[in-house]
Amino acid sequence: MEKFKEIGLKLTPQRIAILDYLEGNTEHPSAEEVYRAVSKKFPTMSFATVYNTLEALRKRGSVLELTIDPGKKRFDPNTHPHHHLICLRCRRIVDIHGNYDLSLSAEKKNDFDIMGNHIEFYGICPKCKSVEIES
Ligand code: ZN
Ligand code: MN
Numbered sequence: 001m002e003k004f005k006e007i008g009l010k011l012t013p014q015r016i017a018i019l020d021y022l023e024g025n026t027e028h029p030s031a032e033e034v035y036r037a038v039s040k041k042f043p044t045m046s047f048a049t050v051y052n053t054l055e056a057l058r059k060r061g062s063v064l065e066l067t068i069d070p071g072k073k074r075f076d077p078n079t080h081p082h083h084h085l086i087c088l089r090c091r092r093i094v095d096i097h098g099n100y101d102l103s104l105s106a107e108k109k110n111d112f113d114i115m116g117n118h119i120e121f122y123g124i125c126p127k128c129k130s131v132e133i134e135s
Helices: 013-022 031-038 047-059 126-134
Strands: 064-066 074-076 083-087 093-096 120-123
Touching: 013 031, 013 047, 031 047, 047 074
Parallel strands: 083 120
Antiparallel strands: 064 074, 083 093
């Protein structure tokens, strides 16, 4: 994510803090998590500021909205094509970089112009597995 790319909003210190938090973040935070982290520095900041900033970034394609966590929307500042692994227990999301041959035959394309694809792998992460063994 280009941190100071025109986001169509005035770059207030709060918004810069949101952009700073997202820059290089691979945790796929929810809006609540962004709010919690950034409000440590800006206790007076409202959740609406975080939410609206994320929405503005999403509309401009500067962050991706991930819908693979049924509990909440998650945001990804890495807009390069990649895939994801999700833990079914703790909802941790991990990036997967790799090329999978997902070409569609003319028939399967249904006359769509294909713009991309996204694979979701799901399972149990090592942390959750170790909890399972202990208990
Ligand atoms: Zn887990
Ligand atoms: Mn990602």
